[in-house]
Amino acid sequence: MAYDLFLGCVIPARLPFLEASARLVFEKLGIKLNDLEGFSCCPDPTGIELIDHKTWLALGARNLSLCNENRGVMSLCSGCVETLKGVNYSLNKSKEIKDEVNTILQSVNKSYDGKVKVKHFAEVLYENLDKVKENIVKPLEGFKIAAHYGCHYLRPSEIINWDDPLDPVSIDEIIEILGAESINYDLKLECCGNPVEKSDEELSLQMIDNKLCAILKAGANCVALVCPACFQQFDFKQRTLNKEKDSNYNLPIFYLSELIALAFGYEPEDLGFRYHRNRPNDLFKTIGFNT
Amino acid sequence: MSVINFKLRNEVLKHNASLSYCYQCSTCSGACPVALETQGKYNPRKIIEMAILGFIDKIIEEQQSSVWLCSTCQTCVELCPQNVELTEIFILIKNRSFDAGKVPEAFISQGKAILENGIAIPYSRATNSRRESMNLPEIKTAPVEEIQKIMRETKFEEKIPEEKT
Numbered sequence: 105m106a107y108d109l110f111l112g113c114v115i116p117a118r119l120p121f122l123e124a125s126a127r128l129v130f131e132k133l134g135i136k137l138n139d140l141e142g143f144s145c146c147p148d149p150t151g152i153e154l155i156d157h158k159t160w161l162a163l164g165a166r167n168l169s170l171c172n173e174n175r176g177v178m179s180l181c182s183g184c185v186e187t188l189k190g191v192n193y194s195l196n197k198s199k200e201i202k203d204e205v206n207t208i209l210q211s212v213n214k215s216y217d218g219k220v221k222v223k224h225f226a227e228v229l230y231e232n233l234d235k236v237k238e239n240i241v242k243p244l245e246g247f248k249i250a251a252h253y254g255c256h257y258l259r260p261s262e263i264i265n266w267d268d269p270l271d272p273v274s275i276d277e278i279i280e281i282l283g284a285e286s287i288n289y290d291l292k293l294e295c296c297g298n299p300v301e302k303s304d305e306e307l308s309l310q311m312i313d314n315k316l317c318a319i320l321k322a323g324a325n326c327v328a329l330v331c332p333a334c335f336q337q338f339d340f341k342q343r344t345l346n347k348e349k350d351s352n353y354n355l356p357i358f359y360l361s362e363l364i365a366l367a368f369g370y371e372p373e374d375l376g377f378r379y380h381r382n383r384p385n386d387l388f389k390t391i392g393f394n395t
Numbered sequence: 396m397s398v399i400n401f402k403l404r405n406e407v408l409k410h411n412a413s414l415s416y417c418y419q420c421s422t423c424s425g426a427c428p429v430a431l432e433t434q435g436k437y438n439p440r441k442i443i444e445m446a447i448l449g450f451i452d453k454i455i456e457e458q459q460s461s462v463w464l465c466s467t468c469q470t471c472v473e474l475c476p477q478n479v480e481l482t483e484i485f486i487l488i489k490n491r492s493f494d495a496g497k498v499p500e501a502f503i504s505q506g507k508a509i510l511e512n513g514i515a516i517p518y519s520r521a522t523n524s525r526r527e528s529m530n531l532p533e534i535k536t537a538p539v540e541e542i543q544k545i546m547r548e549t550k551f552e553e554k555i556p557e558e559k560t
Contacts, residue, residue, distance in 0.1 A: 113515040116534050117522050124529045144513040144537035150467050151505040151515065154486055155493035159551040163509075166537075166545060208548045212541045259469035260482065269473045294428050295468040302501035303463040310432055311466075376529060 106136035107178035107228065108171045110188065113145050114332040115180050121376025122332065126180050126225060126361040128375075132368050133235050135228065137178070143167050146184040149256065150299040150333070153187070161201065162208045164191035169209065169216040176221030178228055180361070182256040182331035186264065188222040193263045224257060226330045226360055227266055230274045236281060241369040243283025246391030249363075250287050250324035251275040252315070252338065254331040255295050275360060279328060282367045289322035291315050298337040309348070312341045316353055325387055326356040328363055335359060339381045356384035366393075400451035403491070407446050410487045416477040417443050423471035423481055429464050437464035439471050439481055446484060455492050462488050463499055494554065506555055513542040 115123050130137050144163055147153065153160035164187050171177045179185045195202040195218035206215050229236060253272050261269035270293065276286040297311025316338075319327060327338055335357060342353035362375055372394060377384055388394050407414050423439040424430045430437055441460040445453050453459045462485055471481045492498055508515050514536050526533070546552050 111534065116526070116531075117514075117516040117518055120522070120526045120529055120531055124531060127531070139532055139534075141535040142537050144542050145509050145515045147509060148505065148515060151502060152509065154467075154489040155498060155502050155506060156549065156551050156554065157486055157490055159546055159549040162545050162549050163542065166541075208545060211548050212544050255466070255468040255470075260472050260480075269469075293470075295466045295470075297466065299468075300429065300464055300466045302505075303461075303499045307429065307432060307464065311428065314432075379525075 105134065105175065106138060106173055107175050107223065108140055108173040109137040110143060110146070110167070110171075110177050110179040110181075110184055112179060112181040112184040112332070113148075114336070119332050119335060119379075121379045122335065122359045122361065123180060125359060125365045125370075125375050128370055129229075129361050129364045129368065130225075132239050133232055135232070138173055140170055142170055146179075146181075146187040149183050149187045149190065151302070153190075158204075158208075160187070161191055161194060161205050164188060165195065165205045165216040166209060166212070166214055168192070168220045168222075169214045171220045176223055178223045178225055180225050180332070182224060182254050183333060185222060185224040186256040188220075189263050189265070192218050192220070192222060224330065226257070226274060226278070229278060229360070229364070233278070233281060236278070236364065240282065240367045242367055242394075244363060244367050244393070245283055246325075246393060247282075247284035247363070248287050248323060248325045249279050249284050249358075250289050250319040250322065250327045251279060251292070252296065252327055252329040252334060253293060254329060254334045257330055258293075275328060275330065278360065279363070282363055284363070287319075287322050287324040289324065290318040296334045296337040298333040301337075308337075309341060309345060312337050313345055313349065313351070316342065316345070316351075316355060320353075320355065325391070326358055326384065328358050328360050330360050342382055354382050354386075356380065356382050356387050358384070397450045398452055399449045401449045403451040403454075404446060404449040406491075407484055407487055411480050411483045413477075413479045414443065414446060414484055417447065417479045418477060419444060420476065422474050422476060423479075426470050426474050428468065428470070429466055433461075433464060437461045439465070439485075442485065442488065443479065443481065446488065454488055455495050455497060458492070458497055462492065465489075496556070503555060506551065510543060510546055510552060510555065511539070513537040513539045
């Protein structure tokens with residue numbers, strides 16, 4: 105089994121440790137990831153798409169035109185997945201749009217038919233739950249995890265088209281399989297606030313503050329998520345809030361692939377937790393993990 | 396007095412016909428996390444109403460109901476009983492706001508970064524050495540000239556404002 109790997113901009117440049125954990129996990133599962141040359145920004149469905157829809161379509165279609173693995177392309181980022189699925193959706197819905205985009209692509213000697221399958225890495229993991237289960241050597245006992253799905257992982261369901269957009273189960277089920285406990289909390293499906301940072305920083309901070317507060321209130325001791333924009337918002341903004349708002353957050357934020365890698369027996373030192381702003385060392389000590 | 400401009404309404408309808416299904420029930424505003432947090436300063440129902448009425452000056456020039464505060468979480472889209480695709484409609488309104496120069500600076504910066512590098516976050520030497528230390532492969536991104544050619548074809552390049560001196 106193999107997929108073309110679409111890394112996008114944020115993970116490889118800013119959060120490469122998340123990429124490292126995902127590569128370890130997929131290698132262990134025997135799912136090959138092909139690195140391709142020549143991708144641009146997906147482009148950002150919370151950036152470029154909002155200022156120029158046509159450019160978003162054209163660059164997205166160009167990226168998809170480079171893919172050649174027949175199982176499709178897989179991304180580690182919910183934003184990239186939304187863009188790539190969204191471009192497919194638009195092209196397949198309207199011949200006029202497909203023709204217009206292909207006319208633009210002609211200028212760089214490319215074309216795209218709208219047929220490449222696109223998957224989120226968590227979707228691929230969910231489809232391979234049995235294999236995930238087989239590879240667990242160190243169950244995540246004591247981890248009380250608040251799952252944050254993030255908006256673009258689920259919605260719009262017409263385009264994303266897999267887990268329930270308002271009552272999702274995939275990440276919770278993966279968490280439980282790993283031997284951890286998934287903690288329910290208020291505001292579970294609420295936006296982390298990252299996309300509005302460009303328009304209103306104060307509002308963006310308030311939104312993540314509300315979520316962190318609800319998560320702690322519910323008794324979780326860490327967060328699991330699947331989107332680099334959400335990761336930055338959850339991990340980086342705790343310090344900002346502590347400085348500006350008199351809070352005292354120090355909640356470890358894990359990418360789903362990091363948790364799976366831990367359960368597969370990889371050592372915390374191999375996983376780049378030293379690059380997290382809220383390091384999980386205290387959590388590991390408290391719950392007696394890896395001691 | 397507001398000026399009714401059917402050109403905008405027709406353009407929105409062409410982009411997304413679901414605009415005309417709206418019967419102003421407010422399910423969107425009631426479910427919107429930003430409307431709640433901003434006490435209605437951002438109000439999706441109101442933006443849709445203004446789009447139906449063709450109040451281009453209110454939505455774009457005056458930025459009433461602050462379309463840029465939409466977080467694109469798409470909760471309203473999932474819940475709308477009339478299947479109005481609000482986020483899609485707001486994308487067109489944001490596109491037109493960008494054309495009119497009514498756009499937060501951060502969007503322009505991202506556009507410039509992609510125009511100059513093909514990617515939103517260019518690789519620094521620190522990034523590359525961190526990648527190397529984690530045994531991650533070197534990333535070969537798109538040829539910038541190719542991306543620029545596409546962004547000229549879509550007329551994006553000419554829309555990016557010149558540096559202020």
